[in-house]
Amino acid sequence: MQFSEVEIPVPWGFISGRWYGNQEVRPILAIHGWLDNLGTFDRLIPLLPDYIGVLCIDLPGHGRSSHLPPGINYGVYDLVYIIPCVVKHFGWNKVSLLGHSLGGIMSFAYAAMAPDTVDMVISLDVLLPMRVENSLAIEMFSSNQEKLLVEDDRRRLADKDKKPPSYTLAQMSRNIAVASLDSVTEDLAHHLLHRQVMKSQNYSDPDKFYFSRDGRVKYFSYWDIDTGLGVEMARRIGNKPYLILKGTESLYLQPRSDEVISILANGNPHFEFHKIEGGTHHLHLQSAEECARYIVPFIQRYRPQEDQSNRENNISFQEQPSKL
Incomplete structure (x- = not known):
């Protein structure tokens, strides 16, 4: 699948990425997991609808993105800042999020912090961080x-x-x-x-x-979202299109997320939860076709092709970035 290399400037350097497919409309922003990079989506991207692009990024210190300065350590909470950095750079009014593991936690956190700027979330094998005693x-x-x-x-x-x-x-x-x-x-x-x-x-x-x-x-700084906080975050997200896929062979989506999932699902006709049989934590890499079976219709439903001509979804690299 065709792509363009992208470098998004940030105060300490740049965020490296690949923009796959259509560059005439606002893409889906794909965020990988801890210690991975945008290559984690290699097998999934070609299976997604070709009328909408996907911008896959490397998080700071990962892949080809700039490392943080000496003396500054990596924290999960701080990495959420990357999402509004990307949104501001391109001047998007909304953002569609696809996140695996750490990327899924970041997507959940950002959707709770700025729900009016998120139009859909696809989360792969995660919701809350794994609980550590x-x-x-x-x-x-x-x-x-x-x-x-x-x-x-x-x-x-x-x-x-x-x-x-x-x-x-x-x-x-x-x-x-x-x-x-x-x-x-x-x-x-x-x-x-x-x-x-x-x-x-x-x-x-x-x-x-x-x-x-x-x-x-x-050795990143661990961020635990306890169930109570997770419930309040889910309430802030509201009835937003939200798809969660879980690998049956993975332990990353723990039972403690059940209450948060019930809040996201309660009265929300746009919520979906599916299990990928035999799927591991990297279910989108090992079981890409099975994941696409749920992701493709979800995208078609909430980012349909006929809406892609809408001016709000189009991209103009000349327009001023939106204020967040």
């Missing part, structure tokens, strides 16, 4: 602080021409499969690798590569 949360926070210090030291040494660890592509594919618990299998790992590896400059390892993403993203 208090004792484990403290240990994880403590461990992450130590690892961030190590990562800061490693970055300083890298600035002095010490190269990061390098691997063969086969080793990298295996690393991704292990880290994802085979949610991204070795034969699918190349969809992520093409955005986040660089060839080693070490002449003794000419056939090796290193991960180019920011090592600090591995």
Whole structure:
């Protein structure tokens, strides 16, 4: 499928993206999950309606987007800021969101914060963040602080021409499969690798590569949305077109999201929830065709082709960005 490379300026650099398909109308904004990049949508995008484009972005520190400045760590709550950055850059009046995992959490949060600017949400295998027990949360926070210090030291040494660890592509594919618990299998790992590896400059390892993403993203600040807050957020979203897909083999959409889902669904004829049989957490990558079976009619219903000529949905790169 044809695409154009996009760079969206932000105060610390740029957000890298690919705009697939139609660029004459406002696209769907697709946001990937933690430690992934826009390549996670490679298999799904060609299956979506061709009359509307999809803008897939790499989050900061991921893929080919700029890393945050030294001394600034990655937090889930702060990443939500990327959505209004993109909206403002293109001057959209509305935004349609497609999010997987972290991207789905960001979409839920933004839809609650600015419901009047969101016209539909598609969430893949997530709603609220996974709950971590208090004792484990403290240990994880403590461990992450130590690892961030190590990562800061490693970055300083890298600035002095010490190269990061390098691997063969086969080793990298295996690393991704292990880290994802085979949610991204070795034969699918190349969809992520093409955005986040660089060839080693070490002449003794000419056939090796290193991960180019920011090592600090591995130790991001966890944001827990408790059920009470989640319920209030769902109430603010209201009767908005909202599609949630869950992989039956995934544990990421936990039972604690049930009450929030019931609020989104209550009296809302535009809410849909479907399970993808055998689907893993990366259900849109492993089971793209099955996901498209639900996503395509949802898009056709709430971003129909006949509405794409509406001036509000059209894009003018010359017009002034809307104020948020």
